[in-house]
Amino acid sequence: xxxxxxxxxxxxxxxxxxxxxxxxxxxxxxxxxxxxxxxxxxxxxxxxxxxxxxxxxxxxxxxxxxxxxxxxxxxxxxxxxxxxxxxxxxxxxxxxxxxxxxxxxxxxxxxxxxxxxxxxxxxxxxxxxxxxxxxxxxxxxxxxxxxxxxxxxxxx
Amino acid sequence: xxxxxxxxxxxxxxxxxxxxxxxxxxxxxxxxxxxxxxxxxxxxxxxxxxxxxxxxxxxxxxxxxxxxxxxxxxxxxxxxxxxxxxxxxxxxxxxxxxxxxxxxxxxxxxxxxxxxxxxxxxxxxxxxxxxxxxxxxxxxxxxxxxxxxxxxxxxxxxxxxxxxxxxxxxxxxxxxxxxxxxxxxxxxxxxxxxxxxxxxxxxxxxxxxxxxxxxxxxxxxxxxxxxxxxxxxxxxxxxxxxxxxxxxxxxxxxxxxxxxxxxxxxxxxxxxxxxxxxx
Ligand SMILES: Cc1cc2nc3c(=O)[nH]c(=O)nc-3n(C[C@H](O)[C@H](O)[C@H](O)COP(=O)(O)OP(=O)(O)OC[C@H]3O[C@@H](n4cnc5c(N)ncnc54)[C@H](O)[C@@H]3O)c2cc1C
Ligand code: FES
Numbered sequence: 001x002x003x004x005x006x007x008x009x010x011x012x013x014x015x016x017x018x019x020x021x022x023x024x025x026x027x028x029x030x031x032x033x034x035x036x037x038x039x040x041x042x043x044x045x046x047x048x049x050x051x052x053x054x055x056x057x058x059x060x061x062x063x064x065x066x067x068x069x070x071x072x073x074x075x076x077x078x079x080x081x082x083x084x085x086x087x088x089x090x091x092x093x094x095x096x097x098x099x100x101x102x103x104x105x106x107x108x109x110x111x112x113x114x115x116x117x118x119x120x121x122x123x124x125x126x127x128x129x130x131x132x133x134x135x136x137x138x139x140x141x142x143x144x145x146x147x148x149x150x151x152x153x154x155x156x
Numbered sequence: 157x158x159x160x161x162x163x164x165x166x167x168x169x170x171x172x173x174x175x176x177x178x179x180x181x182x183x184x185x186x187x188x189x190x191x192x193x194x195x196x197x198x199x200x201x202x203x204x205x206x207x208x209x210x211x212x213x214x215x216x217x218x219x220x221x222x223x224x225x226x227x228x229x230x231x232x233x234x235x236x237x238x239x240x241x242x243x244x245x246x247x248x249x250x251x252x253x254x255x256x257x258x259x260x261x262x263x264x265x266x267x268x269x270x271x272x273x274x275x276x277x278x279x280x281x282x283x284x285x286x287x288x289x290x291x292x293x294x295x296x297x298x299x300x301x302x303x304x305x306x307x308x309x310x311x312x313x314x315x316x317x318x319x320x321x322x323x324x325x326x327x328x329x330x331x332x333x334x335x336x337x338x339x340x341x342x343x344x345x346x347x348x349x350x351x352x353x354x355x356x357x358x359x360x361x362x363x364x365x366x367x368x369x370x371x372x373x374x375x376x377x378x379x380x381x382x383x384x385x386x387x388x389x390x391x392x393x394x395x396x397x398x399x400x401x402x403x404x405x406x407x408x409x410x411x412x413x414x415x416x417x418x419x420x421x422x423x424x425x426x427x428x429x430x431x432x433x434x435x
Contacts, residue, residue, distance in 0.1 A: 063338050064334050071338035075345045078353055101341055136351075141374075145346040146334045150371040151277030 005030050009107055013054045014080045015131055023124045030113035036060075042083070043094045049086035051108045057076055058104025064099045075142075076101065078121035082135050087111025165402050167207045167252025170228060172245050178231060178313045180423045183243045184219065187228040190250050194313045195226040197256075200285035201392060201420045204255030206230065207242035215415070216242075217282035218256060223292055228253065231281035231313060255322050257400045261286045262390055263293075266362040269388075270298040271353060274375050275406065276305050276347050276367025280313050282392050282419075284364050287321070294326055298361075301354045302329045305347025305371070309333055309340065320352035328355050332426060347371065351378040357381035366392040373430070376423055391430075 010016050015094045016024065032057065033054070036042055042060060053060075060083055062075045074096070077083055086094050088111065118125030161303065169190035176184045190336045198218050211354065220229025234243040245251060263286065273292055283392045290300055302321065306312045312331065322329045330350045332343040345349065346369075363379050365372050372391050379389055395407040395414045400418030410429040423430070 059343075061338070061340075061344065069337075073336045073338055073340055073344040075349075076332075076343045078343075080353065099338075142346050142349050145348065145371075145374060148370060149307060149334075150346065150368055150374070151279075151305060151311065151334075152368065 001107065003028055006033065006107070009033070009056065010054075013056065015054050015082050015135075016061045019127055022122075023127055026117050026121065027109065027114070028065050030117065032108050032110075034106050036051055036104045036106070037091070038100055038102045042098040042100060043093055045097050047094050049084060049092045050111055051083065052084035052087050052111055053108055054079050055083060056105045056107065058102040058106075059102055061099050063099060064095075064150045071097075073134045075139075082132070085136065087133055088132065104156040114149040164254055164257075166398070167205070167254050169211075169250045172247055172249045172251070175245070175247065178315075179311050181235075181243075182231060182233040182313065184229060184231045184314075185242070185245070186220075187230070187251070187253070188226065193248065195228055197203070198222060198285075199260035200254070200289050201260035201282055202255065202256040202258050203282070203400075203419060204228070204230070204253050205397070206232075206238075206242055207252030207254070208238050208245075209250070210254065211241040212238045212331045213252075213254075213398075214238040214242070214297050215257075215394075215400060217392075217419075219284045220280040221288040221292075222285050223288065231278070231284075249334075254400060257415055259417070261289075261364050261420055262422075263289050267296045268298070268360040270300070271354040272301045272356045272363045272379075272384075273377075274302065274303045274347060274351070274363060274365045275365070276371035276375075277307070277311065277393070279365075279367030279371070280304055283364060284314065285422045286364055291327070299356050300327050301356045302327065303332075303347055303350045303354055304330070305332045305334075305350075305367075305384070307334050309336055330354060346374075348374045348378045351375065351382060359385075361388060363389045365389065369393075372398075376430075386424035386427060387422060390420055391423055391426075392419045393421060393426075394419065406417045 010024055060077045061073045063071050063073050066072045170187040171190040173188050174186040178184055195352050200222050203215050205213045205215045206216050217229045219231040232239050232242050234240040262307050290297055321327055332345050332350055336344050361385055365375050376389055393414050398404045399407040400415045402413045407414040
């Protein structure tokens with residue numbers, strides 16, 4: 001995979017939409033192209049969170065273990081989604097397990113490498129934080145709706 | 157002879173022909189006029205008042221195919237006295253029907269556009285006739301996307317039909333549940349999370365939305381942020397009803413009566429009231 005190809009993939013991913021070339025070039029140095037077969041575990045709860053992923057094709061289930069219910073899926077992510085932000089937040093450990101539901105292609109970004117670059121280059125750091133905050137906000141909204149049990153609906 | 161529904165306040169007797177259990181508390185009933193008359197025509201999105209003799213009446217959307225009016229189909233979730241009584245009925249039992257009432261989904265206005273159907277929980281029932289209509293008139297519409305969310309796999313309605321729709325190449329059907337066991341290969345997450353990924357052109361799409369109000373509020377927000385014009389978003393509302401024909405004022409919503417001016421409303425027209433509590 002050439003640097004040009006990786007840079008193109010990053011540019012095309014919605015997560016980095018509108019990011020300037022200088023920042024993209026810094027990101028390319030921390031990026032690699034990865035694929036997971038259906039059923040393959042991408043990371044496990046409690047493991048060190050070194051990488052995060054931008055999904056290009058396929059679907060990934062985010063799972064946890066619920067007492068009395070066994071393993072449950074709490075969310076499915078797909079094309080255009082970001083998988084994982086534990087690499088950014090201490091103690092840098094995954095809180096959930098992620099598994100490819102079908103053949104999945106993604107860009108992996110090295111969190112340790114990125115943390116270093118963000119500390120040095122605050123424009124890159126701000127751009128990344130802004131984008132990740134947006135993802136976290138969306139996931140928080142979705143979780144709130146799940147908690148509300150929106151389908152039950154008591155009529156006014 | 158067509159079933160006599162000429163006096164909108166007098167229920168006509170309909171006989172229960174078939175009952176299908178959809179979920180632990182929801183049943184689909186097939187009814188025919190008890191006197192051997194023909195069924196009555198209806199449009200997708202309309203509702204009837206169903207009368208469980210001796211108990212009371214409830215407004216229930218017609219969930220069958222508008223092209224097959226002979227059989228009247230309703231999908232009923234047992235939540236209180238009337239709906240529980242209706243769900244307890246057996247084959248051959250009779251109930252009273254008044255209707256069809258209310259307006260309908262804008263199927264004509266949507267001709268030439270993409271159509272996105274967003275349903276939550278029991279909200280798929282009033283939208284199923286719209287989908288039947290779209291499929292019978294497939295060539296008149298662009299892409300059709302169906303997005304359907306329920307709490308769990310056990311809460312999904314019309315499972316055999318959902319499977320069939322999912323296998324059709326001229327229809328995109330995305331189903332999502334709030335949680336599922338790890339063996340599940342489908343989608344998990346609230347219904348709104350599917351909207352950004354659904355395949356339709358937001359600038360040339362008509363959205364039909366039905367579900368509990370909180371779900372519709374968030375769905376509308378998501379559709380708008382994808383670029384769908386509020387003029388092209390239609391939602392079906394529910395309120396307590398009594399007469400069903402605009403007399404009693406029970407179902408007032410702002411300056412409208414849901415039974416007569418609705419239940420389907422263009423979002424642009426009700427936007428000022430929709431987010432307000434107590435209306
Ligand atoms: C236009 C229209 C179309 C409708 N279409 C359908 C349909 O196709 N299928 C269907 O099952 N229902 C539908 N409903 C809702 C249905 O009319 C009510 O569930 C019914 O009137 C409840 O009457 P009940 O006597 O059984 O319960 P009630 O005694 O009135 O209520 C019992 C309990 O259930 C709660 N409750 C009432 N309504 C609902 C509700 N909708 N969802 C969850 N909890 C509720 C009440 O707050 C109360 O706690 C529709 C309503 C309208 C206005
Ligand atoms: S139910 Fe009587 S006015 Fe609507």
